Amino acid sequence: xxxxxxxxxxxxxxxxELTMSRAMVEAIAWEMRENExxxxxxxxxxxYGGIFSSTTGLLDEFGRDRVMDVPISETAFLGAAVGAAQxxxxxxxxxxFVDFFGVAMDQIYNNMAKNTYMSGGSFSVPMVLTTAVGxxxxxxxxxxxxxxxxxxxxxxxxxxxxxxxxxxxxLMHSAIRDDDPVVYMFHKRLMGLGWMPSPTGPKTPVPEEDxxxxxxxxxxxxxGNDVTVVTLGLHVHRxxxxxxxxxxxxxxAEVIDLRTLVPLDTETVLDSVRKTGKLLVVDEDYxxxxxxxxxxxxxxxxxxxxxxxxxxxxxxxVPIPYARSLEDEVNPSTDKIAAAIxxxxx
Amino acid sequence: xxxxxxxxxxxxxRLQEExxxxxxxxxxxxxxxxxxxxxxxAGHESSGAGVCIHLRDDxxxxxxxxxxxxxxxKGVDLKKMTAEIFGRETGLCRGKGGHMHLFxxxxxxxxxxxxxxxxxxxxxxxxAAKKRNTDSVAxxxxxxxxxxxxxxxxxxxxxxxxxxxxxxxxxxxxxxxxMPKDRVTDVEDGSRRAQGFDMPGERVDSDDAVAVYEAxxxxxxxxRDGNGPSLIEVQVHRRMGHFMGDAEAYRPEADIExxxxxxxxxxxxxxxxxxxxxxxxxxxIRERAHERVDEAIAWAKEQPExxxxxAYENVFTNPPAQTAxxxxxxxxxx
Ligand SMILES: Cc1ncc(C[n+]2csc(CCOP(=O)(O)OP(=O)(O)O)c2C)c(N)n1
Numbered sequence: 140x141x142x143x144x145x146x147x148x149x150x151x152x153x154x155x156e157l158t159m160s161r162a163m164v165e166a167i168a169w170e171m172r173e174n175e176x177x178x179x180x181x182x183x184x185x186x187y188g189g190i191f192s193s194t195t196g197l198l199d200e201f202g203r204d205r206v207m208d209v210p211i212s213e214t215a216f217l218g219a220a221v222g223a224a225q226x227x228x229x230x231x232x233x234x235x236f237v238d239f240f241g242v243a244m245d246q247i248y249n250n251m252a253k254n255t256y257m258s259g260g261s262f263s264v265p266m267v268l269t270t271a272v273g274x275x276x277x278x279x280x281x282x283x284x285x286x287x288x289x290x291x292x293x294x295x296x297x298x299x300x301x302x303x304x305x306x307x308x309x310l311m312h313s314a315i316r317d318d319d320p321v322v323y324m325f326h327k328r329l330m331g332l333g334w335m336p337s338p339t340g341p342k343t344p345v346p347e348e349d350x351x352x353x354x355x356x357x358x359x360x361x362x363g364n365d366v367t368v369v370t371l372g373l374h375v376h377r378x379x380x381x382x383x384x385x386x387x388x389x390x391x392a393e394v395i396d397l398r399t400l401v402p403l404d405t406e407t408v409l410d411s412v413r414k415t416g417k418l419l420v421v422d423e424d425y426x427x428x429x430x431x432x433x434x435x436x437x438x439x440x441x442x443x444x445x446x447x448x449x450x451x452x453x454x455x456x457v458p459i460p461y462a463r464s465l466e467d468e469v470n471p472s473t474d475k476i477a478a479a480i481x482x483x484x485x
Numbered sequence: 486x487x488x489x490x491x492x493x494x495x496x497x498x499r500l501q502e503e504x505x506x507x508x509x510x511x512x513x514x515x516x517x518x519x520x521x522x523x524x525x526x527a528g529h530e531s532s533g534a535g536v537c538i539h540l541r542d543d544x545x546x547x548x549x550x551x552x553x554x555x556x557x558x559k560g561v562d563l564k565k566m567t568a569e570i571f572g573r574e575t576g577l578c579r580g581k582g583g584h585m586h587l588f589x590x591x592x593x594x595x596x597x598x599x600x601x602x603x604x605x606x607x608x609x610x611x612x613a614a615k616k617r618n619t620d621s622v623a624x625x626x627x628x629x630x631x632x633x634x635x636x637x638x639x640x641x642x643x644x645x646x647x648x649x650x651x652x653x654x655x656x657x658x659x660x661x662x663x664m665p666k667d668r669v670t671d672v673e674d675g676s677r678r679a680q681g682f683d684m685p686g687e688r689v690d691s692d693d694a695v696a697v698y699e700a701x702x703x704x705x706x707x708x709r710d711g712n713g714p715s716l717i718e719v720q721v722h723r724r725m726g727h728f729m730g731d732a733e734a735y736r737p738e739a740d741i742e743x744x745x746x747x748x749x750x751x752x753x754x755x756x757x758x759x760x761x762x763x764x765x766x767x768x769x770i771r772e773r774a775h776e777r778v779d780e781a782i783a784w785a786k787e788q789p790e791x792x793x794x795x796a797y798e799n800v801f802t803n804p805p806a807q808t809a810x811x812x813x814x815x816x817x818x819x
Contacts, residue, residue, distance in 0.1 A: 186735035187663035210633035210669035211600045211661060239599055242636065277520030277572065279583045281598040334512045334730050457800050461583030462572035463520055468793035 157345040158331025160192040162304035166311035167194070167231065169349050171201055174229060177315060180207040180216055181233030181269075190235055191271045191330050213243035217268065221250045221320075224266035229315060234270040237286050237324060251320045252295030264320045267311075272300075273326040273373055273423055276335055277466055280458035285372065287422065288429030290322050291400040297321045297354055298400040302329060302375040305343045306398055309352030316351065326372045326423075340376040355402035359411070363393035366483050367411040369434050370421040371397040374471060378421055381477035390484050400430065408434060409441040416447045417483040421471055426453035448483045452476060486538055486694055487757060487767070490530035490750050492774040493554035496563075497525040497725070499778055500553070500570065503786075504729050512730045518786065520572045521583050526554040528692075528724040531749035532656045533558035535697025535719070536624060539705045545593040545610035545623040547603025550585045551656075552596035555626055561589040563781040573788035580791040581799065601627055601634035604653065608640045611651035611708070622650040622708040629718070630661025632675050641716065645682040650708035652701070655718040659744070662727045663735040679716035686716040692749040695756060722747050 157165070171177045178201075179194055185208040188195035197206045209216040213234060220232035234240060240247060247268065254262050274283030291298045297319055301307035307325065314321040329341040360375055361382050368378045375396045382392040393411050397404065412418050418438050420431040431451035438446060452471040460466055500523065507517025514522070526533070529551065537558035540546065548555040556566055562577070569576025570584045577587050585598035593610070597603055607625035614621045631637055632655055644651045655675045659666055672678070679686025685704070689696045697719050704715035722744035726733045733741070754767055 182661075183663045185663075190662070208664050208668055211630050212633040212635070214635050215633075242599065242601075242634065276515040277583070278522055279581070279586055279598070281586070282522070335514050455797070457796055458581075460581045460796050461520055461578075461586070462574075462580030462791050464572075464790040464793050465580060465796040466520075468796040 153344045153346050155344060155347065156342050157304045157308075158337070159301065159304045159307045159325065159341045160195065160330040160332065162308040162345045163193060163301075163311050163325060164195055164197065165345070166308045166349070167315070168197060168200060170229075170312065170315040171197070171205060176227065177229045177231065178205040178207065179231045179233070180209050180220065182209065182211055182235050184208060184233055189233065191325070191327050192332055193233060193269055193271070193325065193330075213239060214246055217243045218246035218250060220266045220268070221246060221254065221264055224264045224320070225254065225262050229265050231267040231269060231315065234268060236282050237270040237272045238281050238284050240270075240286065240289075248293045248295075252293055255319065256295060263318045265318045267314045267321045267323050269323045269325065271327050272324045273328055274459050274466060274470055275328050275373065277461055277463055279461035283459040283466070285324070285326075285424045287324065287371065287400060287424045288433070290324070291430065291433075295320065296401060299323045299354065300371045300398065300400065301325060302372055302396050302398070303341050303343045304345050306352060306358070306396075308345050309350050310398065312349050313351040313354060317354070324372070328373050329376075338376045338380070340379060352398070354399045355404050356398065357404035357407040358396045358398055359393060359407065360396045361392065361394040363391040363415070365391045365415055366417040366419060366480050367393050367395065367408070367415045368419045368421060368476070368480065369395045369397065369408055371400070371430070372423060374421045374423055374476070377471065377473045378476050380473045381480060384473070384477050385480055388481075390480060392480050403433075403437070405437045405441060408438060412438050412442045413445045416445050418446060418449045419476070419479050419483055420451045421476055422451070422453040423470060424453060425456055426451065427456050429453065450479050450483055452479055486534045486698065487750075487753055488770045488774055489534040489538070489558045490694065490753065491771050492778060493530045493533060493557045494527055494750055495775050496553055496557060496778045497527040499782055501525060501725065501729060503782060508730075514730060518571060521585075523584055523729040524551040524727065525725050525729065526551045528658060528722040528744060529656055530554050531692055531694035531697050531753070532626070532654060532719040532721050535694045536626075536652075536654055536701040536705075538698065539702055540624065541621065542592045543619070543621045545607060545621070546595075546626070547607045547623070548594070548596035548626045549600070549603060549628055549631065550596070550598045551628070552585070552587060556587055556589070556594055556596065559594045560592045561587065561594050562591070563777065564784045565589075567781045567785035568788045571785045571788065572790065573785060574791040574795070575788045576785075579795060579799070601631040601636040603627065604637045604640035607651050608644050608649060611644065611649035611714075612647070614650055615647075620650075620709050622652065622705055624652045624654060624705070626654045626656060628661060629655055629657035629659070629666055629675055630664065630669065632678060633669060638678070641678065641682045641684070641714070644714035645684045648711070648713040650711065651714045652704045652708055653714070653716045654701070655716070656721050657718055658721045658723040659740070660723055660727070660736070662731075674718065676716050676718040684714050684716060686718075688718040688720075690720055692720055692722055692747040692752065694749050694753045721749070
């Protein structure tokens with residue numbers, strides 16, 4: 140499963156740069172054109188085009204039957220997506236913010252995630268649950284979580300977290316074509332929204348044609364020999380920035396973007412750790428019982444002898460606070476990542 | 486009532502100004518002095534004022550993501566509330582909650598950001614009142630878009646079967662972000678949902694504070710007298726976007742214009758004039774309200790930001806002894 144680093148500009152041979160939102164929508168539109176059975180439902184996905192521009196333009200092309208605004212009844216429409224998927228369609232259902240999972244979690248983790256297994260494989264649930272994640276704009280504890288670990292913890296869901304436009308498109312094609320339920324978590328800060336400026340990294344060249352990115356292939360976004368940084372989502376970009384800040388000091392960090400949590404590309408992480416001996420895991424989810432612990436456990440299981448130092452940065456087990464000074468304190472910043480890499484390097 | 490309404494309207498207008506500071510010319514949600522999203526309630530005033538005027542401090546109110554007019558009418562401390570909206574240390578929630586999550590135990594007010602989330606806790610407050618044999622009541626406010634949520638429908642049933650002193654108030658502003666009511670329900674009159682639970686339901690069809698006052702009085706007295714829950718739907722309107730920064734591209738211009746013409750504050754002023762209240766008196770009320778709002782905003786802006794170490798406080802009332810080794814809960818290391 141290990142993958143070679145993907146030099147995006149070379150691999151795609153295109154100069155056409157898209158925002159992550161445009162890239163994601165392009166894949167959805169392509170699949171909807173190809174397959175009548177694909178449809179999209181959610182709140183404000185029709186005329187509004189998705190609060191975070193996840194469906195911009197789809198209503199115009201496909202009409203209300205295939206791009207459906209639905210009542211604020213997540214239990215009903217996420218559960219309906221499960222039923223439609225079991226009937227053989229390929230629904231995409233949007234949970235506006237991942238934080239709202241609570242009102243519909245039963246449908247998500249008792250139906251969507253388990254029906255394949257509990258039916259002994261006689262049913263498949265080929266649906267995509269799209270959802271916006273992440274903080275950094277001070278929206279407080281009910282609108283700023285990522286909950287990566289929560290979804291990855293519960294068996295039966297594939298969990299995808301793109302960090303660039305190129306990855307967003309390829310992962311969306313894969314998600315829609317996959318016969319299993321896929322939770323596709325897009326970070327608001329990476330979508331390229333006019334009103335929530337993105338860092339420079341997520342806007343990348345994106346090929347016009349369709350392509351898939353296989354699940355379970357992490358991407359080495361920066362090669363380095365000194366310290367391995369494993370991360371995902373927004374923190375790929377913060378980690379890359381931290382790594383480039385450290386270049387001048389002669390610290391050469393490798394940055395691995397997991398891209399999918401389920402399945403998880405353990406091999407790429409182990410190969411890197413064997414090379415550097417030092418591991419930092421950076422996550423925008425809660426620290427305990429989550430992604431950081433899982434990555435470190437796998438590194439310990441697979442490469443204990445090669446490890447000389449380990450560290451993690453995540454949300455320190457507090458709900459996400461509202462005030463800027465407080466959210467900045469708990470959400471791992473570029474500076475904190477740089478300091479942690481430096482510390483590991485010493 | 487009039488004073489509460491003009492306070493609420495002016496508050497939203499002033500907050501809009503303050504919110505846009507630093508976020509212009511290109512709107513950037515994470516810039517400027519006020520953090521996060523901001524859902525303003527201009528056009529909703531009749532509902533907050535007409536209902537809360539019947540309430541005492543020991544009555545509980547839960548409000549949704551568009552809470553300011555209700556908080557003001559319930560008597561939430563305006564200065565501390567404003568400081569909270571600015572994310573300051575002396576805010577109601579020490580900067581942890583923000584505009585969608587205001588908590589004021591002095592007047593038993595809370596609001597929250599997830600649809601219909603306040604309904605079950607209002608039922609719980611009513612349960613507590615009933616068990617303790619007090620005559621306090623609870624009121625849960627929610628939008629018309631929220632009445633398709635399980636948490637609301639389950640709450641109606643629980644309140645009804647236990648005859649709890651709770652009143653549900655639906656604020657119908659015609660829109661749930663970009664979704665008009667008829668796209669998400671076939672039942673135009675939301676108060677009819679009460680019938681399915683065998684409780685009284687009434688719709689106040691116009692943006693009319695006096696009519697809200699009357700309907701709320703009936704429902705709240707019924708609850709206070711131990712006769713169980715009621716449901717009221719109030720027609721209000723949305724004078725601004727769903728949240729600040731919402732360009733409302735989905736909303737016909739004519740709808741915005743029509744909404745603005747249904748100004749419940751003007752309507753109440755006319756009623757008051759018809760009852761002999763002079764323009765001078767109305768002006769005086771308005772001036773007093775404006776002064777109070779300006780003072781609260783000025784005070785809030787002078788308040789300090791919370792110290793970063795505050796982020797680790799209040800996770801628990803009785804914090805467990807620390808076991809984490811690497812900054813799991815204490816600031817320094819993180
Ligand atoms: C469970 C849940 N789903 C979706 C949302 C996102 N959301 C916030 S406000 C809103 C529309 C609410 O409309 P309505 O209840 O009519 O209140 P209004 O905003 O019009 O005052 C939506 C969908 C949410 N906060 N919680």
